[in-house]
Amino acid sequence: MSKLCGWMPEDAGEMMQTLRYVVFRDVLLxxxxxxxxxxxLFFFVIVASLFPLGVGPEPKLLRAMAPGIxxxxxxxxxxxxLGRLFAEDYADGSLEQLVLVPEPLxxxxxGKVVAHWLVSGLPLVLISxxxxxxxxxxxxxxxxxxxxxxxxxxxxSLIGAIGAALTVGVRGGGVLISLLVLPLYVxxxxxxxxxxxxxxxxxxxxxxxxxxxxxxxxxxxxAPWATAAALRISLE
Amino acid sequence: xxxxxxxxxxxxxxRLFAGVSFSLRPGGLIWIQGGNGSGKTTLLRxxxxxxxxxxxxxxxxxxxxxLLGEEYRRELTYIGHxxxxxxxxxxxENLLVAAHLVGQPVSRAExxxxxxxxxxxxxxxxxVKFLSQGQRRRVTLARLRLMPPxxxxxxxxxxxxxxxxxxxxxxKIMENHLSQGGMIALTTHQDVAIQAADVQTLRLDA
Numbered sequence: 001m002s003k004l005c006g007w008m009p010e011d012a013g014e015m016m017q018t019l020r021y022v023v024f025r026d027v028l029l030x031x032x033x034x035x036x037x038x039x040x041l042f043f044f045v046i047v048a049s050l051f052p053l054g055v056g057p058e059p060k061l062l063r064a065m066a067p068g069i070x071x072x073x074x075x076x077x078x079x080x081x082l083g084r085l086f087a088e089d090y091a092d093g094s095l096e097q098l099v100l101v102p103e104p105l106x107x108x109x110x111g112k113v114v115a116h117w118l119v120s121g122l123p124l125v126l127i128s129x130x131x132x133x134x135x136x137x138x139x140x141x142x143x144x145x146x147x148x149x150x151x152x153x154x155x156x157s158l159i160g161a162i163g164a165a166l167t168v169g170v171r172g173g174g175v176l177i178s179l180l181v182l183p184l185y186v187x188x189x190x191x192x193x194x195x196x197x198x199x200x201x202x203x204x205x206x207x208x209x210x211x212x213x214x215x216x217x218x219x220x221x222x223a224p225w226a227t228a229a230a231l232r233i234s235l236e
Numbered sequence: 237x238x239x240x241x242x243x244x245x246x247x248x249x250x251r252l253f254a255g256v257s258f259s260l261r262p263g264g265l266i267w268i269q270g271g272n273g274s275g276k277t278t279l280l281r282x283x284x285x286x287x288x289x290x291x292x293x294x295x296x297x298x299x300x301x302x303l304l305g306e307e308y309r310r311e312l313t314y315i316g317h318x319x320x321x322x323x324x325x326x327x328x329e330n331l332l333v334a335a336h337l338v339g340q341p342v343s344r345a346e347x348x349x350x351x352x353x354x355x356x357x358x359x360x361x362x363x364v365k366f367l368s369q370g371q372r373r374r375v376t377l378a379r380l381r382l383m384p385p386x387x388x389x390x391x392x393x394x395x396x397x398x399x400x401x402x403x404x405x406x407x408k409i410m411e412n413h414l415s416q417g418g419m420i421a422l423t424t425h426q427d428v429a430i431q432a433a434d435v436q437t438l439r440l441d442a
């Protein structure tokens with residue numbers, strides 16, 4: 001690895017290595033416990049499938065409700081796995097070791113968020129077109145949904161990490177995370193569902209998608225620092 | 237060199253300790269003693285920079301550790317009360333990941349060697365959840381056998397759950413580290429005679 005990165009400044013090579021290993025570690029752990037990954041995915045599928053059963057098979061109604069339902073299901077599914085983001089590392093003492101890694105803590109946080117998204121966000125994005133078919137969404141709207149989720153789910157992981165870090169070591173942290181994080185998810189929900197809505201009505205969704213993209217950039221810059229600060233406080 | 241000057245810590249409303257001062261030179265060992273709840277772990281965590289001191293200062297080569305940040309963390313190995321092992325990973329994977337994360341690129345062979353030295357030959361690929369408490373502690377301590385070693389070791393009850401054989405092995409590793417100019421701060425309830433040129437004892441009981 002160090003030879004491969006020979007052209008990079010020493011520091012950047014080491015930082016990349018730390019980042020890679022945090023992602024590798026968390027993805028490997030998730031692969032050892034596939035049931036946890038499957039839970040998130042099935043939760044999304046089931047919540048999104050319950051609505052057509054409850055509301056009835058009126059295609060017009062379903063089509064109108066689909067963007068909101070799919071996004072709310074995605075928010076809840078993403079939140080379901082947040083509790084595990086730092087809590088297990090805290091319980092077994094490896095969080096202390098991660099904080100003592102000789103690189104900025106924000107970098108470790110980015111690694112953990114990337115792994116969280118790969119494990120709980122990406123599968124959800126990939127399965128969403130199938131769920132969207134249940135609601136009889138037009139093809140353009142399905143493509144928009146895919147794009148919006150692709151931009152929105154990493155943002156959910158980034159925002160969620162702040163809540164997870166704040167509630168590390170707190171009893172009943174799971175409920176507290178929802179109270180902290182769900183209000184912060186609101187902009188993602190509005191613009192994400194808005195994009196799909198616009199596209200379903202045959203309008204241009206690029207405005208909504210651009211705002212989602214801008215929010216994602218903002219989140220990528222700010223959320224890791226906020227999470228790192230929250231972790232330091234929680235570990236005191 | 238690690239210098240600690242009039243360090244004081246609170247836990248909740250209670251004062252744990254105050255006015256703790258010592259300095260640790262290359263080759264030096266400090267033995268932190270005290271009853272349960274006297275603040276040994278808090279002191280070690282403060283030395284790592286995990287907990288902030290209410291009063292006083294910890295300096296590394298003359299600079300406060302808060303200012304050094306990553307540079308200081310590059311010099312230390314902290315082994316806490318908890319083992320910090322992932323139950324679903326094997327001993328070898330745990331060590332490999334831990335070493336790479338702290339910027340110590342070690343090979344599989346080196347990790348296997350360290351585990352063998354810790355008496356875990358043949359169990360390298362077993363998930364940690366199948367290991368006994370003593371064996372888990374051995375896996376954690378095997379980090380100290382990996383090269384290149386860090387200068388400053390902060391060890392919280394390193395001998396917990398270890399059998400006499402493993403304690404003797406650890407003692408040798410520590411003596412070797414000290415003879416090469418390393419520094420160790422440790423807490424333990426066990427009586428282990430570690431040979432070093434410079435041994436200090438710090439009692440935290442009020």
